Amino acid sequence: MNQNRIIKHPVLGDLENKKTITFTYDQKVLQGFEGDTIASALLANGIRLLRVHEQSGAPRGIYCNIGHCFECRMTVNEMSGVRACLTELKENMIIESGKIQPLPFAKTTSADDLPRTYEEFTKKCNSHKEEGTHV
Structure with a gap:
C-alpha cells in the first residue's frame, strides 16, 4: 500500500x-x-x-x-x-x-442561489440529504 x-x-x-x-x-x-x-x-x-x-x-x-x-x-x-x-x-x-x-447545483436557477462559503454549502448539502435530493 x-x-x-x-x-x-x-x-x-x-x-x-x-x-x-x-x-x-x-x-x-x-x-x-x-x-x-x-x-x-x-x-x-x-x-x-x-x-x-x-x-x-x-x-x-x-x-x-x-x-x-x-x-x-x-x-x-x-x-x-x-x-x-x-x-x-x-x-x-x-x-x-x-x-x-x-x-453540482444543477437545480440552481440563479447565481444568487449559489452558496458563497463552505458553511453555506454544507447547510445546503445537509438539507438536500434530509430531503433525499442532490445538490
Whole structure:
C-alpha cells in the first residue's frame, strides 16, 4: 500500500503508528490510514482516475484538492456527488468511480442561489440529504 506515500516526513512526522483502514473501491479491497481523505487514500493506492466528465466522457481526477472544483465527485456508500478531497475515509466505505455524477447545483436557477462559503454549502448539502435530493 505505501508505495505512493511519504512515510517519514521532517515536518509532519511519521505515519508508522497510523491505524490501517480497509475500504472498497470499484469492488477492489484497499487500505488507507485513519485520517486520510478518500482522495489521499486513493492516491496512496496509485489511483488517479476518479470519474468521467458528464458530457464529454473525459477522465477526471483530483484537481484542486481543497473542495472548490467538484472534479473529485464520486459515489460513496450509494450516495452520489461526494467530494473525495473533503471526505474522511471510514472503515468499510464502499467507493465507486466512473458513474455519471449529478452536476453540482444543477437545480440552481440563479447565481444568487449559489452558496458563497463552505458553511453555506454544507447547510445546503445537509438539507438536500434530509430531503433525499442532490445538490
